[in-house]
Amino acid sequence: MPKVELKKISNFICRDISLRVGSGELLVLLGPTGAGKTTLLNIICGLIPYQGSVLFDDKPVDSVPVAGRGIGYLFQDLALFPHLDVRRNIIYGLSARNWGRKEIQARLDEMRGLLNIGHLLERYPKDLSGGERQRVALARSLAPAPRVLLLDEPFNSLDVKTRKHLRLEFKRIVRSLGLTTIFVTHDFKEAEEVGDRLAVMESGRLEQVATSREIFFSPNGYKVADFLGSPNIFDCESYEALGNGLVRAHCGGFPIIMVWEKENLDKIAISPEDIYVSRHEPPGPPINRFKGTIVEETSHNSVVTITIKTEARDILAKMRKEDFVAENLRAGAHVFFILPLRNLKGA
Amino acid sequence: MEGLRLTGMIERRNRQLLLVLLCVSSLLGLPLKCNSKEIGMAVELMDHAACAYVARNKGWFAEAGLTLSAYESYVTGMALAAALARGDIQVAYLCLVPAINVYANAKVPLKIIAGTHKYGYGLVVDSERIKAIKDLQKPGIRIGSVREGGAVDVFLHRVIHEYALDKGLLLNRVQRMNPPKQVLAIKMGKLDAAFLPEQWATMVEDFGFTMLVTAKDVWPGMQGSVLVVKDELMSDEPRVVRSLVRVTQKATDWVNEHPNGAATIMSRCLSITGNNILPLRAGEVASKLELTPHVLLRSMARLEYTTSIDPGIVQETIDYAHLLGYIKRAFRAEEILDLRFLR
Amino acid sequence: MNWLKRIIPGWELLPIAAFLGLWEALARLNLVPGQISMPPFSMVIEEFYHLIAGGMLVDNFLSSLVRVLIGFLTGSFAGIAMGIAMGWNDATNKALHPIFSLLYPIPALGWLPILMLWLGVGELLPITIIFICSFFPVLYNTITGIKGVPKDLVRAAEILGASKAEILTTVILPLALPNIFTGLRLEAGMAWRVIIAAEMVAIPTGIGALLMRAESLIRVDIIIVCLFVLSVMCLSFEKFFIFVERRLTGKWR
Numbered sequence: 001m002p003k004v005e006l007k008k009i010s011n012f013i014c015r016d017i018s019l020r021v022g023s024g025e026l027l028v029l030l031g032p033t034g035a036g037k038t039t040l041l042n043i044i045c046g047l048i049p050y051q052g053s054v055l056f057d058d059k060p061v062d063s064v065p066v067a068g069r070g071i072g073y074l075f076q077d078l079a080l081f082p083h084l085d086v087r088r089n090i091i092y093g094l095s096a097r098n099w100g101r102k103e104i105q106a107r108l109d110e111m112r113g114l115l116n117i118g119h120l121l122e123r124y125p126k127d128l129s130g131g132e133r134q135r136v137a138l139a140r141s142l143a144p145a146p147r148v149l150l151l152d153e154p155f156n157s158l159d160v161k162t163r164k165h166l167r168l169e170f171k172r173i174v175r176s177l178g179l180t181t182i183f184v185t186h187d188f189k190e191a192e193e194v195g196d197r198l199a200v201m202e203s204g205r206l207e208q209v210a211t212s213r214e215i216f217f218s219p220n221g222y223k224v225a226d227f228l229g230s231p232n233i234f235d236c237e238s239y240e241a242l243g244n245g246l247v248r249a250h251c252g253g254f255p256i257i258m259v260w261e262k263e264n265l266d267k268i269a270i271s272p273e274d275i276y277v278s279r280h281e282p283p284g285p286p287i288n289r290f291k292g293t294i295v296e297e298t299s300h301n302s303v304v305t306i307t308i309k310t311e312a313r314d315i316l317a318k319m320r321k322e323d324f325v326a327e328n329l330r331a332g333a334h335v336f337f338i339l340p341l342r343n344l345k346g347a
Numbered sequence: 348m349e350g351l352r353l354t355g356m357i358e359r360r361n362r363q364l365l366l367v368l369l370c371v372s373s374l375l376g377l378p379l380k381c382n383s384k385e386i387g388m389a390v391e392l393m394d395h396a397a398c399a400y401v402a403r404n405k406g407w408f409a410e411a412g413l414t415l416s417a418y419e420s421y422v423t424g425m426a427l428a429a430a431l432a433r434g435d436i437q438v439a440y441l442c443l444v445p446a447i448n449v450y451a452n453a454k455v456p457l458k459i460i461a462g463t464h465k466y467g468y469g470l471v472v473d474s475e476r477i478k479a480i481k482d483l484q485k486p487g488i489r490i491g492s493v494r495e496g497g498a499v500d501v502f503l504h505r506v507i508h509e510y511a512l513d514k515g516l517l518l519n520r521v522q523r524m525n526p527p528k529q530v531l532a533i534k535m536g537k538l539d540a541a542f543l544p545e546q547w548a549t550m551v552e553d554f555g556f557t558m559l560v561t562a563k564d565v566w567p568g569m570q571g572s573v574l575v576v577k578d579e580l581m582s583d584e585p586r587v588v589r590s591l592v593r594v595t596q597k598a599t600d601w602v603n604e605h606p607n608g609a610a611t612i613m614s615r616c617l618s619i620t621g622n623n624i625l626p627l628r629a630g631e632v633a634s635k636l637e638l639t640p641h642v643l644l645r646s647m648a649r650l651e652y653t654t655s656i657d658p659g660i661v662q663e664t665i666d667y668a669h670l671l672g673y674i675k676r677a678f679r680a681e682e683i684l685d686l687r688f689l690r
Numbered sequence: 691m692n693w694l695k696r697i698i699p700g701w702e703l704l705p706i707a708a709f710l711g712l713w714e715a716l717a718r719l720n721l722v723p724g725q726i727s728m729p730p731f732s733m734v735i736e737e738f739y740h741l742i743a744g745g746m747l748v749d750n751f752l753s754s755l756v757r758v759l760i761g762f763l764t765g766s767f768a769g770i771a772m773g774i775a776m777g778w779n780d781a782t783n784k785a786l787h788p789i790f791s792l793l794y795p796i797p798a799l800g801w802l803p804i805l806m807l808w809l810g811v812g813e814l815l816p817i818t819i820i821f822i823c824s825f826f827p828v829l830y831n832t833i834t835g836i837k838g839v840p841k842d843l844v845r846a847a848e849i850l851g852a853s854k855a856e857i858l859t860t861v862i863l864p865l866a867l868p869n870i871f872t873g874l875r876l877e878a879g880m881a882w883r884v885i886i887a888a889e890m891v892a893i894p895t896g897i898g899a900l901l902m903r904a905e906s907l908i909r910v911d912i913i914i915v916c917l918f919v920l921s922v923m924c925l926s927f928e929k930f931f932i933f934v935e936r937r938l939t940g941k942w943r
Contacts, residue, residue, distance in 0.1 A: 045845075045849060047845055047849075066849055067849065067850070067852075072849075073849045075842045075845070075846060079840070079842040079843050081846075081847075081861060082865070083865060083939070083942045084942075085941075085942075092847070092852070093849075093852075096847075096850055096853075096856060097851045124941055124942045126942060126943070140850070144851065425906070425908050428726055428908045429726055448906075449908060452907055452908040452909050453726045453910075454726070455726070494903065494905075494906035495903045495906050496907035497906065518894065519894055519895075520894075521894060522811050522894070523894065537810065537811075673907050
């Protein structure tokens with residue numbers, strides 16, 4: 001599978017983007033809505049004009065027409081042809097490329113097995129569930145044996161459970177095929193789960209390209225940090241093993257217990273929305289439980305961002321507005337907060 | 348006749364004012380009779396109703412104690428039938444054939460109490476293209492006629508019958524339109540022949556057309572127009588009906604004795620009325636045509652103004668209408684005739 | 691209403707039967723004074739039979755039918771072809787849209803006087819009126835249908851390797867069909883309404899001409915028969931297109 005390189009890509013949205021995706025790599029393009037992620041995918045496809053160059057295996061494809069670039073594309077709204085049944089949707093690209101009947105049938109059988117959609121072939125998109133539509137759309141984009149796979153927030157419209165399930169399945173399929181893949185999302189957790197590397201975009205610019213851990217612990221500038229939700233990062237001075245994979249880290253006055261089986265533990269991070277805050281002491285074991293005072297509260301839509309002052313440092317937490325009100329919290333209130341084990345990240 | 352050539356000289360507004368003045372003067376000249384009867388009257392827009400125009404102009408209706416609450420002309424038979432049925436009008440001067448249709452098809456109870464004239468229909472042709480009746484069957488000949496159900500249509504069928512023409516061929520060529528539209532079409536060279544009632548038939552002679560056949564040629568004694576009243580007027584107000592017959596007879600006699608005067612009166616009345624009731628375009632055509640007393644005189648010479656009416660001819664007409672499919676069932680002429688007041 | 695269905699099979703016909711019964715009674719009893727008497731329903735049926743047996747209704751109906759079919763089919767075909775050109779190609783749309791925008795609001799019958807001058811009074815006149823009546827709505831529905839196809843579907847087809855022609859025939863047109871059929875369905879009925887009016891102007895044959903004859907003869911029964919035929923044809927044409935649309939698009943809509 002080819003490696004993909006973008007050299008100084010610019011248009012009305014994207015500004016001077018240069019990016020490399022290795023052969024068989026799964027790169028996640030991450031950023032808020034309007035950052036230019038979809039535009040960049042369209043540029044790679046050749047669907048919209050641009051300046052700069054797109055290269056597959058060091059060969060420029062700028063003058064290669066869309067159909068000739070060997071790209072599979074999974075649109076945000078899937079773009080299944082509503083007037084064609086599943087079978088004809090999947091083989092659409094094969095018919096367009098004049099594949100023989102036997103080849104088409106063989107490929108269809110492959111997709112059936114790969115994505116478990118054999119029982120759906122006679123149905124129409126309107127009769128499919130959300131998850132089934134995703135599988136069919138993926139089958140359609142994979143059927144013509146593309147060299148590069150582009151996915152534009154494909155799991156957006158699904159419920160949490162189905163989304164998680166499909167993400168894992170998708171990753172397994174893409175890995176098994178060894179496709180060079182660019183996956184677009186605005187959800188960091190999804191990006192973290194899916195991608196080998198992440199490329200963070202903001203306002204048409206590429207802000208940072210690194211692993212998820214690197215980005216999370218060392219965001220490149222306030223824009224990236226802001227997008228990630230300004231995680232709380234604790235520098236670990238020391239730690240001791242507690243057995244059963246647990247360690248206790250000493251982080252500037254915060255004794256934090258977390259699961260850690262690697263060698264060095266330098267930093268611990270937790271996202272503000274993952275911190276549990278309450279007015280009264282919560283029940284349960286006293287693990288990662290601290291006290292502080294709310295010094296600032298900011299409301300935005302249905303989320304309240306609060307700054308909790310402790311002896312050691314300030315902690316940023318986010319709560320749903322109804323929970324904030326239910327707990328009768330406000331600036332000046334004394335609170336308890338927990339850093340749940342499962343939400344801690346170490347580096 | 349030569350004295351007054353009002354039609355071309357008086358402006359439209361002045362003509363309307365004149366009509367109003369005539370009406371007012373008629374009313375002012377009316378003897379103060381406490382038992383004057385209001386009646387709605389329909390008058391056809393042709394010199395067939397010469398007696399009605401003259402009688403009104405002379406104030407004879409008013410003299411006889413008849414106040415005209417409405418004085419209308421109707422473009423279609425359906426409209427006339429509806430007005431009769433509703434009671435908007437109780438008296439009508441109209442052609443015999445439409446009267447039969449209104450009675451038999453619209454089931455409006457009415458009686459024919461007098462005739463007004465015989466004949467009054469003609470076939471006019473472009474003499475360069477049509478020299479004989481059989482030439483109507485030549486390829487490309489365009490023929491105009493009024494809609495089915497009119498006296499002119501009956502005349503058309505009689506011509507076909509009398510001259511043994513190909514009925515199917517001819518009827519397929521006929522373009523149905525009212526007389527002013529036919530005249531317009533003739534002026535624009537869109538018709539080669541037209542079956543028309545008088546005075547229209549005579550009028551198009553001024554465009555180079557020739558009268559080829561008249562009603563007299565194909566149906567001796569053909570009844571033209573008649574005077575009809577609703578049954579309820581007959582039963583409720585027989586004196587009024589008698590007055591109507593008397594006035595009609597008086598006016599008819601006057602028309603025969605003073606053709607020039609009658610032509611002058613009608614020349615004025617027909618122009619004004621035509622403007623007011625015909626569709627705009629047709630009205631414009633009608634008003635621009637030379638409806639001079641001279642033309643009317645020529646036209647009137649082709650009618651026989653008489654109130655006498657032959658029940659045998661009426662029966663023949665009823666039977667013929669049945670034969671043509673205008674009416675579902677023929678009936679006896681006595682059902683529709685009541686000539687007791689005719690002298 | 692299920693209990694009603696169980697008690698009286700075919701209960702949906704009851705209101706129609708009641709209406710016809712009322713009509714018959716009112717007409718026979720002549721309960722509306724001062725109006726031209728309305729013929730009873732039975733008389734209309736009788737006249738309907740006579741008109742069919744005598745061939746007059748069938749002949750006139752066939753004349754109208756032929757004109758409607760020719761005018762409607764040519765107008766629709768032209769509307770669809772032009773609609774595809776304008777919907778698919780921006781330059782064509784920009785060039786033609788101003789002209790059609792000016793012509794579209796003119797009611798079909800508004801063209802009658804000028805067409806009478808240009809074409810005379812013959813078969814071409816009503817056919818042309820029907821053509822105009824059908825062309826514009828089908829044109830605009832086709833354009834709407836084509837422009838309404840989501841751009842992502844076009845892009846998907848392009849990425850999957852379809853040529854422009856293939857995209858038009860395999861994606862755009864099938865998805866534009868519902869809109870096209872809406873236009874066809876609406877105009878199929880309208881064509882019948884318009885032909886009646888067009889035939890009333892000096893055309894010797896056709897349901898419109900028969901209607902005018904009946905009016906001249908004050909034959910209300912024949913008028914009702916003509917109106918009934920008109921109603922049935924409007925309905926039949928509309929139902930036909932609904933059926934065809936369902937066959938072509940029912941599975942996926």
